[in-house]
Amino acid sequence: MTAGLPPLNALRAFEAVARLGSVKQAGVELNVTHGAISRQLKTLEEALGIALLEKEGRGVKLTDAGIHLRNAAREAFERLRSTCAELQRQTAEAPxxxxxxxxxxxxxxxxxxxxxxxxxxxxxxxxxxxxxxxxxxxxxxxxxxxxxxxxxxxx
CATH class of the missing domain: 3.40.190.10 (Periplasmic binding protein-like II)
Incomplete structure (x- = not known):
């Protein structure tokens, strides 16, 4: 079996939840409902076959696997954000x-x-x-x- 990437929207939702510590705040940031974020998280967990989050009171807590994925996702999305910003600057400055x-x-x-x-x-x-x-x-x-x-x- 070949390992591939899970759906990128699910990774994006997970990264926002992990960074913000809240499904609701991630929904606000990504302009979707918290229900849509929850569905994306479920899709991601199913694709990976492992739990990434646990309920904790009214919020969520990352599992060890979630922490590991959060670190990788944070780095990857930060590199993407940085590269996109650089490309936009170059385009804006280009004659x-x-x-x-x-x-x-x-x-x-x-x-x-x-x-x-x-x-x-x-x-x-x-x-x-x-x-x-x-x-x-x-x-x-x-x-x-x-x-x-x-x-x-x-x-």
Missing amino acids: FVLGCPGSLLARWFIPRLDRLNRDLPDLRLQLSASEGELDPRRAGLDATLWFAEPPWPAD
């Missing part, structure tokens, strides 16, 4: 790359660049001049600008 034939860039776009900078001061623009035919699908371009007459490309 908008506009491809344009050099002649159009020199004669039309650059004379209007000051106005564009005034109208969109937060735009991080990178211009990519091209001579000859400009392929709008070229890697690294967010958009292309060219002067042409119909027929327009189908894509």
Whole structure:
């Protein structure tokens, strides 16, 4: 039998319960009912074949297996959160790359660049001049600008 990951939503619910110490608070954080969290926890325990939580008064307590999984889940989800935040920062800081034939860039776009900078001061623009035919699908371009007459490309 091959060991695989249990459902990720169940792991996510478990990690929130283990971190917050409350099924109700985990539901609030994940924008679902505490009943949905409880079902996810049951699914996880069934998938692993082991109890992860025990009832303790009105709350829950982690079993030894639950502590072990909590530590692994905390590390994994923290790495995911950190990586996603880094990717979002990179995307937010990345320039908008506009491809344009050099002649159009020199004669039309650059004379209007000051106005564009005034109208969109937060735009991080990178211009990519091209001579000859400009392929709008070229890697690294967010958009292309060219002067042409119909027929327009189908894509």
